[in-house]
Amino acid sequence: MAAHEPATLDSVAARAGVSRQTVSNVLRHPARVAEGTRERVLAAIRESGYRASLPARQLATRRAHAIAVRAERQQDGISGLVLDAFYHGLAEAGQDNGLRVVLYAQPADEAAELEIIDDLVQTGAADAVVLTATSADDQRPAYLAGSGTTFCAFGRPWGHDDEPHDWVDVDGALGTGLAVQHLLGLGRRSIAYLGWPGDGAEPSTGSDRRRGWLEAIDEAGLGTPVEIHSLNDAAAAEAAVSTLLAGADAPDAIVCASDTLALGAHRAAVAAAGGGTPTTVVGFDATPVAAALGLVSVAQPIDQAAHLCIDLLTARFESPDRPARGVLVPPVLHLPA
Amino acid sequence: MAAHEPATLDSVAARAGVSRQTVSNVLRHPARVAEGTRERVLAAIRESGYRASLPARQLATRRAHAIAVRAERQQDGISGLVLDAFYHGLAEAGQDNGLRVVLYAQPADEAAELEIIDDLVQTGAADAVVLTATSADDQRPAYLAGSGTTFCAFGRPWGHDDEPHDWVDVDGALGTGLAVQHLLGLGRRSIAYLGWPGDGAEPSTGSDRRRGWLEAIDEAGLGTPVEIHSLNDAAAAEAAVSTLLAGADAPDAIVCASDTLALGAHRAAVAAAGGGTPTTVVGFDATPVAAALGLVSVAQPIDQAAHLCIDLLTARFESPDRPARGVLVPPVLHLPA
Structure with a gap:
């Protein structure tokens, strides 16, 4: 909650008495820097509270550290709260795993939605997508699988068991x-x-x-x-x-x-x-x-489902070639007060 | 919706018969590149569908092109749909203005929330915040104003008219x-x-x-x-x-x-x-x-309120020093069908 100016590569360099390039090397290629210098720079980073900028980390790791999920158009209304809880669960589980959750507005049709997803992934704004409201005639899973986009569906691959992908659903x-x-x-x-x-x-x-x-x-x-x-x-x-x-x-x-x-x-x-x-x-x-x-x-145990989606995605980031996995979570009866 | 490999700086360079550095110069410092070369590179960019990566644009512009908003813990439930509509409105208006919407999970208290916001802004994950559920004893607006964080509140500065900031509220x-x-x-x-x-x-x-x-x-x-x-x-x-x-x-x-x-x-x-x-x-x-x-x-005209929040933020990005502005939108009576 520090209200002062955030530390920068330059201020860390000044504090450690080295060049900006040396600080950068310590962060990206530590083996290139002599041990004494490295320790002095790391101490300066700790003392100054320097945090590497997200865009810089994204460029270095080639990862957005973000997942995308659709913000639904208002339709029925009554079931909307299920998604509300899903968003909170995704954001919470995402934060625990260093992943931000990016919303995209539901467009007119699946083709437009896939364009948005392609754009988010290809421009490095998101590493993966959580698909919601899957159905048997859903074109999105096959398209995303074909384009190599990492995704997890909140919903089973209804009738498409020959096209396995990661999913979480409620029984x-x-x-x-x-x-x-x-x-x-x-x-x-x-x-x-x-x-x-x-x-x-x-x-x-x-x-x-x-x-x-x-x-x-x-x-x-x-x-x-x-x-x-x-x-x-x-x-x-x-x-x-x-x-x-x-x-x-x-x-x-x-x-x-x-x-x-x-x-x-x-x-x-x-x-x-x-x-x-x-x-x-x-x-x-x-x-x-x-x-x-x-x-x-x-x-429906929506919070649990959201956390499981993040679990499956983080496991997928670690092992891109592991077999697809589906998880069915049990609901409970809710009796009125 | 192209399913092929996305174009890169390298593939654009190969297509134009220039170095990768030249492509980068055309994008960042076009005046440094001879006109004929520049036109050849721009043609290659158009043909290949190359899109500059978001992290690279973020580093170049020092802008995240993203705003953050809180995903609420489930409490009352009945009014949750108001936020659902707000998220969709923000995502939609954000897309129209080249801004992504990043969710953060509501933490235990305001201090923890301000830490999350600081982290998002200081690491370049978000340029600004939309604050929800403001109140008279809310510490967040004054803190964010003091730390120079761009924000717009969905809610008036209840009793804090001496600390003006951008806000949208329903009358x-x-x-x-x-x-x-x-x-x-x-x-x-x-x-x-x-x-x-x-x-x-x-x-x-x-x-x-x-x-x-x-x-x-x-x-x-x-x-x-x-x-x-x-x-x-x-x-x-x-x-x-x-x-x-x-x-x-x-x-x-x-x-x-x-x-x-x-x-x-x-x-x-x-x-x-x-x-x-x-x-x-x-x-x-x-x-x-x-x-x-x-x-x-x-x-409450929630969709309109969300669009106005984005309007105020984009106007703030363009004119960081303009006076604070508050907008009150009128609700309507909803009669049951």
Whole structure:
């Protein structure tokens, strides 16, 4: 927190009574400098609090000592807090490892995003990227692998197991399985699923969450369960669940793929209950919205995921040719206070 | 998006048939190079897509071309989305101005934060800082001004008008004034305020929001209004509002300093209404929680504030000695869908 002028190569040189070039040599090529001189210069560096400039270190090491991550455009809003926690976790773990975290604004499409990443890496502004929101038709991992860009994905290589890369993801199937166990413990026996459109088809975050629900239902021997789908929009979810609850196969609980869906489902359940106890709804992401509504929700260990991304990247910097590694972290059920 | 090897000084030199030093001279000291050679080298640079490395540009310009901003620890959660939008706005406006945005993790206290900022600036990792969450007893602005660090605060210099610095803030008083106007339009006449402890005392975000409510009530000639205070916690707010609504001076509307307070107030109002229409609650920050509860809330123009912070910083880089400038941006009322 020293408020005085920062030490420079020149001030260190003056203090040690040597030339600026000698100080530079001590820092970059210590073997070129006689031992007595070297010790005098190192003492002057310690006393003056000199810190080599980051650009100079970057040029010397050919490393940016920085990773890039995308700042998302506002969309849904409800799940935004997951990324907030992810940014803090990356910055914290990065600082512990001498890595700064550089934000880039999410552009219109993947091609524009890859241009930004190329520019950051090729100009030496970042050594690596943490990709967020990966999907099965995501072109980014294959492109980055092809261009030799170091990256770690927060998200699995959905359906692209033949193109291995470093990734960290949350075990969504485990989360919805925990939700079903919780509901069984409450005595529910007809546990429906509210997922996203197409989440039964290709590998995705949605199909993973759906699978956990389905396997837990099968395991409990509860027969063929009901599932419906809705865009990730509270009003759309409310309409879909209203129809479901008015029908012959109305469930006594609903596991949802997101808190946004859970918000709509809960509204429909409250309306259908007409003052009575509404159908139990479980959400996903443990956002403040779920807490505000008093809903149980699956909490992703975002801070842990962020630290693991940094761990995988630092290990990759040390061993560029090591095999790709994926880490699946378990979520927990978050019960409202 | 080129996937081939990036061009280097050497490859540009080979292409132009000159030495590496000549290429460097064309970039840094073009007057030293004969015009014909210079044009040949510039053509080779264009053809090869060569981009000067960021560290080299940083060393040459003595500028990091980066600004730092704090990644917040998770606290309240409900208002986190405001920062999410702020990060995206900074990254977007930064990109438009050739500035990267570097995140640092919020440490334990202000002293530790100032050490981090000093380190980022003194090592050339950032040229400037955007300070968030400023307050009256904030030591950071005076320290940064004293150490000559360029910064812009997202937040006014509460009570420190004698220490001017660049800032952008949202006009909170205007926001709560709009809330009162809205409630008057609905026919409410007894409009209470739920604020934070001590928000009538020193200049602060809380006292500013309270002032807007009080001035609008005075202007409408509605007599002495009721105000209560609570920590920014939904359960604490719920308890405080329950007591208020059970008393003799129960209001018919409550303007709140935050959506967290509004959540607690709304819960208390629903409980007190016993199935009837609850007392109208207006929140602040227009978070998804307010939307989920169907509450009107004051929305801060966060994207605009972020762009203005970048504007002030770039103007400061161009004119380091220009007078300090503060910009107050107007919020809008957000009505639930």
